[in-house]
Amino acid sequence: MSVELSTSGKVLRATSVSAGYDGRAIVHEIDVEATPGKVVSVVGPNGSGKSTLLKSLVGVVPVLAGTVTVGDTEITNLAPERIAMLGVGYVPQIDDVFPPLSVKENLEIGGYLLPRHDVASQIEAVLEFFPRLRTMMSRKAGKLSGGERKMLAMGRVLMLSPSVLVLDEPTANLAPLVATQLLEEYIRGFADHGSTVLLVEQRAKAALRISDWTCVLSGGRVVLSGAPRDLENNPLFVESFLGGGAARA
Numbered sequence: 001m002s003v004e005l006s007t008s009g010k011v012l013r014a015t016s017v018s019a020g021y022d023g024r025a026i027v028h029e030i031d032v033e034a035t036p037g038k039v040v041s042v043v044g045p046n047g048s049g050k051s052t053l054l055k056s057l058v059g060v061v062p063v064l065a066g067t068v069t070v071g072d073t074e075i076t077n078l079a080p081e082r083i084a085m086l087g088v089g090y091v092p093q094i095d096d097v098f099p100p101l102s103v104k105e106n107l108e109i110g111g112y113l114l115p116r117h118d119v120a121s122q123i124e125a126v127l128e129f130f131p132r133l134r135t136m137m138s139r140k141a142g143k144l145s146g147g148e149r150k151m152l153a154m155g156r157v158l159m160l161s162p163s164v165l166v167l168d169e170p171t172a173n174l175a176p177l178v179a180t181q182l183l184e185e186y187i188r189g190f191a192d193h194g195s196t197v198l199l200v201e202q203r204a205k206a207a208l209r210i211s212d213w214t215c216v217l218s219g220g221r222v223v224l225s226g227a228p229r230d231l232e233n234n235p236l237f238v239e240s241f242l243g244g245g246a247a248r249a
């Protein structure tokens with residue numbers, strides 16, 4: 001992989017973070033740490049606050065208490081652009097690309113904080129990582145398949161060579177094979193090349209397969225966390241996420 005992803009990931013750390021909307025906390029006292037070379041995943045039922053947590057880390061939702069740091073820098077409640085400039089790339093669950101714009105234009109927008117003369121070479125680097133996008137540069141993002149669209153959304157964020165990637169359900173609505181490829185090849189690949197990855201994933205089994213550490217969020221709180229092997233052997237986790245016919249591949 002020759003994309004100019006930063007090879008020196010940074011630690012993203014949330015310490016006792018509470019965050020929510022209109023001054024009312026949805027997630028409470030969350031401690032989570034994502035480190036270079038590792039995938040940390042957050043799983044949990046719908047409405048448990050996974051997206052709210054990620055948004056609070058990247059400046060989209062206010063942190064009401066606690067701190068967020070990247071490397072040695074505190075980023076609590078900084079503007080999202082500042083946080084992006086400090087090396088944290090965020091791919092939201094929805095609204096991840098600009099549908100009426102072309103693939104090329106979406107990538108250019110991803111590079112909006114780069115010096116102008118670096119944009120073309122960075123697009124080239126992103127295309128080496130996601131070669132499929134090369135053949136569709138003039139296609140409107142709204143016309144892409146689900147998997148292609150996620151590649152574009154991630155490519156857009158890679159334009160700034162982030163050292164931390166924060167990904168909110170990148171495989172939602174994707175066919176199982178495409179989801180597996182995205183997780184095992186690309187997202188695990190980011191970490192294997194030194195980036196820090198914090199991932200929200202609905203497919204608990206698939207998340208465990210590529211994660212070094214997983215937190216379970218329920219009702220806005222971390223109710224369980226551990227290495228995949230420990231969670232796989234935890235009856236509570238198995239019952240909620242892996243067993244009972246309700247398994248999510």
Ligand SMILES: Nc1ncnc2c1ncn2[C@@H]1O[C@H](COP(=O)(O)OP(=O)(O)OP(=O)(O)O)[C@@H](O)[C@H]1O
Nearest residue numbers: 021026044045046047048049050051052053093169
């Ligand atoms: N903009 C908002 N204003 C007020 N409440 C919100 C807002 N966005 C989300 N919420 C509420 O916060 C709670 C957590 O939502 P959130 O989207 O963080 O959950 P989630 O775990 O990401 O769910 P899903 O798995 O469906 O994506 C929900 O009760 C939701 O209704």
Ligand SMILES: [Mg+2]
Nearest residue numbers: 050051052093
């Ligand atoms: Mg969500």
